[in-house]
Amino acid sequence: MKTSQAFRTLMLYRIGATLSYQIVMVAVGWHLYELTHSVISLGLIGLAELVPYFALALYSGHAVDHHSRKIISAIAATIHILVALFLTAIAMGWLSPPVPLIYTAVGFIGVARALLRPSYQAIFGQIIPRDELTKYMAYGSAAFQICVIAGPGLGGLMIGFTSLTWTYGLAALCGLVSLYGASLIQARHEKSTYPSSHFLKSFMEGFNYVKKHELILSTMVLDMFAVLFGGAVSILPAFVSEVLHAGPEVLGILRASPAAGSVLMGVYLATHPILKDSGKYLFLSVAGFGLAIIGFGLSTHLWVCAFFLFISGCCDSISVVIRSSIVQLTTPNHMRGRISAINGIFVGSSNELGALESGIAASLMGLVPSIIFGGVATVAIVLVTYKLAPHLRKFHIQDIT
Numbered sequence: 078m079k080t081s082q083a084f085r086t087l088m089l090y091r092i093g094a095t096l097s098y099q100i101v102m103v104a105v106g107w108h109l110y111e112l113t114h115s116v117i118s119l120g121l122i123g124l125a126e127l128v129p130y131f132a133l134a135l136y137s138g139h140a141v142d143h144h145s146r147k148i149i150s151a152i153a154a155t156i157h158i159l160v161a162l163f164l165t166a167i168a169m170g171w172l173s174p175p176v177p178l179i180y181t182a183v184g185f186i187g188v189a190r191a192l193l194r195p196s197y198q199a200i201f202g203q204i205i206p207r208d209e210l211t212k213y214m215a216y217g218s219a220a221f222q223i224c225v226i227a228g229p230g231l232g233g234l235m236i237g238f239t240s241l242t243w244t245y246g247l248a249a250l251c252g253l254v255s256l257y258g259a260s261l262i263q264a265r266h267e268k269s270t271y272p273s274s275h276f277l278k279s280f281m282e283g284f285n286y287v288k289k290h291e292l293i294l295s296t297m298v299l300d301m302f303a304v305l306f307g308g309a310v311s312i313l314p315a316f317v318s319e320v321l322h323a324g325p326e327v328l329g330i331l332r333a334s335p336a337a338g339s340v341l342m343g344v345y346l347a348t349h350p351i352l353k354d355s356g357k358y359l360f361l362s363v364a365g366f367g368l369a370i371i372g373f374g375l376s377t378h379l380w381v382c383a384f385f386l387f388i389s390g391c392c393d394s395i396s397v398v399i400r401s402s403i404v405q406l407t408t409p410n411h412m413r414g415r416i417s418a419i420n421g422i423f424v425g426s427s428n429e430l431g432a433l434e435s436g437i438a439a440s441l442m443g444l445v446p447s448i449i450f451g452g453v454a455t456v457a458i459v460l461v462t463y464k465l466a467p468h469l470r471k472f473h474i475q476d477i478t
Contacts, residue, residue, distance in 0.1 A: 360469075
């Protein structure tokens with residue numbers, strides 16, 4: 078199978094699953110609020126997904142390295158389909174009590190998420206040649222961001238113009254597209270050093286590999302702390318209400334702005350990959366992200382705020398493509414699942430903890446000062462990492478492709 082064809086097949090798997098996930102999460106939020114009229118019930122959605130994700134993420138990485146990656150991908154897609162159908166039954170009143178059952182469904186979405194990330198990353202690194210990896214990584218990042226924009230919008234329109242039942246049905250259809258893509262994947266299975274029963278030894282092999290490779294470790298740490306302190310998006314509803322004194326339509330514009338920047342930059346990077354001075358561009362992009370967050374925090378006009386969030390998305394896209402390329406190019410094929418799972422723990426924890434940090438900082442410092450603090454902290458982390466990680470500072474992707 079040609080590289081472009083293999084990539085399209087893999088994208089079918091990821092896009093279908095991502096759209097299904099995005100549509101379900103929007104519908105679930107609306108569904109729960111209709112039933113409970115409680116903001117706390119919305120906050121518990123994230124917890125219901127996060128607990129099974131963290132419980133299974135490391136083992137799923139181990140499984141991806143020891144069992145068929147194609148089958149694991151198919152399982153993840155099948156879970157998306159079954160969850161959407163289960164929620165359809167709840168929306169039609171066939172199953173009750175609805176609230177705990179909805180949280181149960183969200184928990185299984187967390188299971189699917191734990192399987193999807195390492196299987197996708199492992200297959201991606203396996204089917205894409207090293208000299209073309211950065212280009213296709215950029216295309217993949219742009220496609221993902223398009224789904225992040227389109228999924229919630231599509232889910233919202235379906236709820237508004239049809240019903241929750243049809244919305245969940247559409248999510249099931251997207252899951253079916255993902256399963257079809259998974260069935261077309263052609264990737265040979267390569268076993269790891271340790272037998273599949275020795276999970277702890279297998280995991281420690283992956284953990285020690287990350288610990289001993291400065292490029293991977295410093296990249297993961299930089300990403301984790303940048304997202305931890307720069308996660309202003311989580312408190313956008315409060316910013317729109319208290320600073321811009323606007324409604325949900327403005328929130329939609331601001332939520333879409335960083336994703337739009339990521340998409341456009343991803344398309345650009347696909348044709349103009351950063352193969353030289355990649356490490357320096359990585360530091361500059363994360364610093365630019367922090368500065369954009371500071372600019373956003375200081376802004377009081379909608380389109381100025383949207384501009385800075387757009388720039389933050391552009392910078393984030395550069396960072397994602399370079400970081401992902403580093404992890405893919407420096408990880409042996411038989412360890413891709415575990416390294417991706419460990420990286421997912423770094424990224425996943427920083428996203429959730431970043432939202433928590435933003436909320437706590439806003440309550441202690443005030444909304445705007447907390448956003449500015451997060452941007453300043455991100456820039457400070459870049460400076461510290463730049464000093465402590467000379468290998469990353471001098472890194473060129475072209476040297477290892």
